[in-house]
Amino acid sequence: MTRFGATARRDAWWLQPLVVFLGLGAFVVYATWAALQGKHYHFGPYLSPFYSPEVFGDAGRSWFGPEPHWWPAWLPWSPALFILWAPGGFRLTCYYYRGAYYKAFWADPPACAVGEPRARYLGERSFPLILQNAHRYFLYLALPFIGFLSIDVWRALWFPAATGGTTLGIGVGTLVLAMNVVLLGGYTLGCHSLRHLVGGSLDRLAGRPVRSACYTCVGFLNRRHMMWAWMSLGWVAFSDLYVRLCATGVWTDWRIL
Amino acid sequence: MSATATFRIWRGDTAGGRFQDYTTPVAAGMVVLDAVHRIQAEQANDLAVRWNCKAGRCGSCSAEVNGMPKLMCMTRLDELPLERPVTIEPMQAFPIVKDLVTDVSWNFAVKRRIAPFRPRPPDAPDGTWRMAQADVDRVMEFRKCIECFLCQDVCHVLRDHQRHTEFIGPRYFVHAAALEMHPLDVEDRTEALRREHAIGLCNITKCCTKVCPEQITITDNAIIPLKERVADKAYDPIRAILRMLGA
Numbered sequence: 344m345t346r347f348g349a350t351a352r353r354d355a356w357w358l359q360p361l362v363v364f365l366g367l368g369a370f371v372v373y374a375t376w377a378a379l380q381g382k383h384y385h386f387g388p389y390l391s392p393f394y395s396p397e398v399f400g401d402a403g404r405s406w407f408g409p410e411p412h413w414w415p416a417w418l419p420w421s422p423a424l425f426i427l428w429a430p431g432g433f434r435l436t437c438y439y440y441r442g443a444y445y446k447a448f449w450a451d452p453p454a455c456a457v458g459e460p461r462a463r464y465l466g467e468r469s470f471p472l473i474l475q476n477a478h479r480y481f482l483y484l485a486l487p488f489i490g491f492l493s494i495d496v497w498r499a500l501w502f503p504a505a506t507g508g509t510t511l512g513i514g515v516g517t518l519v520l521a522m523n524v525v526l527l528g529g530y531t532l533g534c535h536s537l538r539h540l541v542g543g544s545l546d547r548l549a550g551r552p553v554r555s556a557c558y559t560c561v562g563f564l565n566r567r568h569m570m571w572a573w574m575s576l577g578w579v580a581f582s583d584l585y586v587r588l589c590a591t592g593v594w595t596d597w598r599i600l
Numbered sequence: 601m602s603a604t605a606t607f608r609i610w611r612g613d614t615a616g617g618r619f620q621d622y623t624t625p626v627a628a629g630m631v632v633l634d635a636v637h638r639i640q641a642e643q644a645n646d647l648a649v650r651w652n653c654k655a656g657r658c659g660s661c662s663a664e665v666n667g668m669p670k671l672m673c674m675t676r677l678d679e680l681p682l683e684r685p686v687t688i689e690p691m692q693a694f695p696i697v698k699d700l701v702t703d704v705s706w707n708f709a710v711k712r713r714i715a716p717f718r719p720r721p722p723d724a725p726d727g728t729w730r731m732a733q734a735d736v737d738r739v740m741e742f743r744k745c746i747e748c749f750l751c752q753d754v755c756h757v758l759r760d761h762q763r764h765t766e767f768i769g770p771r772y773f774v775h776a777a778a779l780e781m782h783p784l785d786v787e788d789r790t791e792a793l794r795r796e797h798a799i800g801l802c803n804i805t806k807c808c809t810k811v812c813p814e815q816i817t818i819t820d821n822a823i824i825p826l827k828e829r830v831a832d833k834a835y836d837p838i839r840a841i842l843r844m845l846g847a
Contacts, residue, residue: 345760351667351687438824442804452756455807456667464761468800476835479828535820539828547783549732565820 345458347450356454363447367440370576374427377583381421383590384583388499388509389516391586392523392579396491398425404498426488433485436478438535439572441467479536489528496521502598513600516585523582526575533564533571605682607635609647610689613698620644621685626677632688633661633672636700648699656813659748663700664689669750669811691753704749710768713796717779718787735783741821742778744814747771751808751818757801768797770808770818777822780829790833793826802827 350356377384377393384391385402397405400422410420418424434440445451452459467475499517501509531537542548542558549555564571588594605626608619622639633651640647652658654673661672666680666687680686694702723730751770757763768776776797780789793799808818816822832839 345692351664351689353666353681353684438804438820442806442819445803446805451803452760452805452807455754455805455810456664456669456759459756459760462761464757464763464801466757466798466801466803468794468798472803473800473835476827476831479831479836535824536828539825539832543825543828544832546781546785547732547735549735549783555734568820 347458347460348453349458350454350456352454352456356457360447360450360453363443366573366576367444367447370580373580373584374431377580377587378423378427379419379421380587381419381423383587384423386516386586386590387503387514387596388501389514389520389586389589389596390495390498391583392492392495392520392527393423393427393583395488395495396426397422429481429484430488433478433481433531434572434576436475436481437572438478439568441475443569478534479540482531482534482536482540485531489524489531492520492524492527496524511600512598514596514598516589516596518599519578519582519585523575523578526571526578529564530568530571530575532561533566533568534561535565535568537561538565605635605677606685607632607639608685608687609636609639609644609700610687611644611647611699612696614696617696617699619687619689626682628678630677631673632663632665632670632675632677632680632686635677635686636672636688648697648701650701657746659746659813662691662748662750662753664691664753669753671748671750671813674813691749693753693755693759694749706764707747707749707752707769707771710772711775713768714772714776714779715787715789715792717782717785719784720786729784731783739778739781739783741816742774744816745771745774746814748813750811750813754807754811755802756805756807757803763798763801766796766798767801770802770823772797773799773802773826774816774818774822777826780826790826790829794830794834799823799826799830 374393384394390397390402390404394400399405399407399409399411401409414420446453450460465472467473496517499520500511500513502512502514504510538558538561541561542554548558585594589596603625604623606621606623608621611617611620622643624635624638624642626635633654636649640649649661651661651673656671656674662669663672665672665675669691688700690696690700690702694704694706697703719729722728749771752758755769757767758769776789776793779785779787802823804819804824806819809820812818
């Protein structure tokens with residue numbers, strides 16, 4: 344067992360875990376703050392992806408009406424708390440993020456061929472990390488969100504008309520929400536567990552054209568899973584920020600069409 | 601490229617050792633193994649180094665160059681900062697024999713613990729099988745392995761935690777994946793992967809993929825698919841119910 348940080352590496356091995364630490368840390372802080380706000384999460388036809396689908400809420404598209412009476416008084420009211428645990432759990436158990444945050448947050452190891460701080464090591468075969476095997480269940484929960492967010496993009500195409508009703512249009516916010524679906528789709532549909540589900544579990548895909556095509560498509564996205572993971576992570580936070588700043592009047596949503 | 605460069609080479613054996621500096625002329629196109637050979641020929645005739653093909657095919661000259669596991673024959677000097685001594689040391693995950701040579705025989709013992717290829721009954725009366733090219737292509741990536749053991753060396757489960765008795769390491773997950781995903785193979789290795797080969801100890805750092813000189817996507821294409829197959833059998837209650845129902 345070498346001492347913590349011991350290495351003969353000459354490159355800036357600490358840079359990547361530092362960037363991951365700052366990037367994931369900033370996202371967790373922002374997402375937690377935004378999820379606990381419970382307001383300014385919709386503007387015109389736009390709904391923040393942190394709050395979609397709106398199970399309870401006052402954005403006008405909630406499934407079951409406004410804040411429920413049984414909501415505990417000690418917990419700040421926020422519609423995001425009903426749903427964010429599902430995509431959050433999907434990212435937390437994601438194979439890419441696991442490798443990244445084990446290094447950046449737990450130094451296990453801090454980087455390749457760099458000494459670790461602890462002699463004890465359990466890996467993912469003991470509690471609590473054995474629970475990472477639930478990733479496929481979080482995938483099942485995360486997949487419908489692509490549909491919910493796609494519906495939000497459709498709704499973001501319909502703006503209030505001066506004469507009443509709605510009119511077709513495209514605002515910057517529409518494009519922001521549309522890009523969010525593309526990036527989240529690229530990330531979710533490139534999941535390792537999905538690749539296994541659609542065909543990876545089989546030794547023979549020949550003669551199964553649908554599963555073979557799905558396996559090829561998921562595999563194509565999976566090759567850039569890290570890129571999709573970071574781009575979708577950054578963009579979903581930006582999408583919330585965009586809606587939030589429009590709702591608070593800080594930013595103006597420009598209509599393109 | 602500077603006319604000379606200094607190489608800080610680990611010299612020693614099982615009793616211990618230390619780094620020793622050697623300065624030698626270098627020229628464009630040289631690799632680390634060239635420099636080691638020149639030092640061996642001109643300054644340190646007793647320097648032990650294992651090598652064979654000098655072409656990145658045999659996997660013999662594995663060592664750690666400036667702290668990263670690499671094949672010495674494939675590491676060009678013009679990729680290295682030569683203004684400071686280049687450190688060359690043996691792989692740390694294996695017992696030292698002498699200087700840059702380590703005892704990698706543990707790996708061959710591990711390979712014998714993995715259930716061998718067991719094909720289904722022949723498809724044709726003449727005793728032959730039929731396979732689709734697409735199904736074979738998936739496992740062909742794993743057959744590129746040259747057994748240099750750089751992935752084993754960089755894996756922190758072996759390198760730092762010395763779990764050689766229970767963990768088989770990335771090289772043998774690649775081997776197991778090549779067998780397990782083979783379209784003809786009918787052996788089920790998932791329970792052995794979980795219990796005897798301790799695949800759960802892998803925490804997906806992808807260091808093995810990073811150092812592989814054959815660019816095998818070890819983590820994504822071998823280890824994670826095996827982890828998923830293990831999860832199917834051991835950690836997925838829905839799958840367990842479906843299996844009980846015969847689905």
